[in-house]
Amino acid sequence: MQEPTHILTGIIIQKAFFRVKSRGIALGLTATLAFLSHGFLDELARITFHPADPDFQSLFWVGYHAAVALTTIIFLVLWWKKYPWGIAFAALPDVDWIFIHGQEIFHVTIPFYQHPHLHDVLHMIYHQIPPFSWLTTILNRLPNERHNPWACLWEVLVVTMLLLILRLMKMAQRPAVQKLKRIANKSFRSKPDHNSE
Numbered sequence: 774m775q776e777p778t779h780i781l782t783g784i785i786i787q788k789a790f791f792r793v794k795s796r797g798i799a800l801g802l803t804a805t806l807a808f809l810s811h812g813f814l815d816e817l818a819r820i821t822f823h824p825a826d827p828d829f830q831s832l833f834w835v836g837y838h839a840a841v842a843l844t845t846i847i848f849l850v851l852w853w854k855k856y857p858w859g860i861a862f863a864a865l866p867d868v869d870w871i872f873i874h875g876q877e878i879f880h881v882t883i884p885f886y887q888h889p890h891l892h893d894v895l896h897m898i899y900h901q902i903p904p905f906s907w908l909t910t911i912l913n914r915l916p917n918e919r920h921n922p923w924a925c926l927w928e929v930l931v932v933t934m935l936l937l938i939l940r941l942m943k944m945a946q947r948p949a950v951q952k953l954k955r956i957a958n959k960s961f962r963s964k965p966d967h968n969s970e
């Protein structure tokens with residue numbers, strides 16, 4: 774899928790562990806699940822407009838990818854500070870394409886980075902290891918729309934749904950945050966004031 778979809782998924786995953794008391798466990802779970810989410814979303818990408826090679830001759834391809842880039846920047850500005858772990862690990866596998874396309878653009882060769890290693894790991898997980906491979910079997914029944922420009926609407930729909938989930942999570946967490954603030958205020962007020970003694 775496109776970067777905004779990966780970013781939002783990472784944010785939702787990090788937010789889901791908001792109540793886990795141990796920071797180490799929360800961040801470990803966030804990192805693992807965000808990384809795995811990338812593999813799932815890339816398998817789901819078959820239903821969206823996602824041609825393997827760039828097509829700079831197509832006005833639609835260029836316009837769509839410009840909109841995707843702009844949305845990515847907006848999402849990063851809005852949420853990077855608050856959800857760096859979720860975003861970083863959900864997007865991490867796409868470092869593959871920076872290395873691979875970077876070599877093509879700058880005419881250099883990095884011998885150990887000729888393959889998208891992180892995507893290869895995810896591909897192995899989602900094609901060989903149950904229950905992930907079961908999910909892939911189900912996703913493979915969906916139509917392959919990678920070259921259909923109209924299929925970008927599926928990506929828009931997924932992004933809209935993720936934004937809605939994020940909004941609902943924020944609404945659900947608000948009472949919990951207010952409760953924590955009330956408890957903090959109470960304990961602050963009930964502390965004996967040593968200065969007045």
Ligand SMILES: [Zn+2]
Nearest residue numbers: 774815866867
């Ligand atoms: Zn990817």
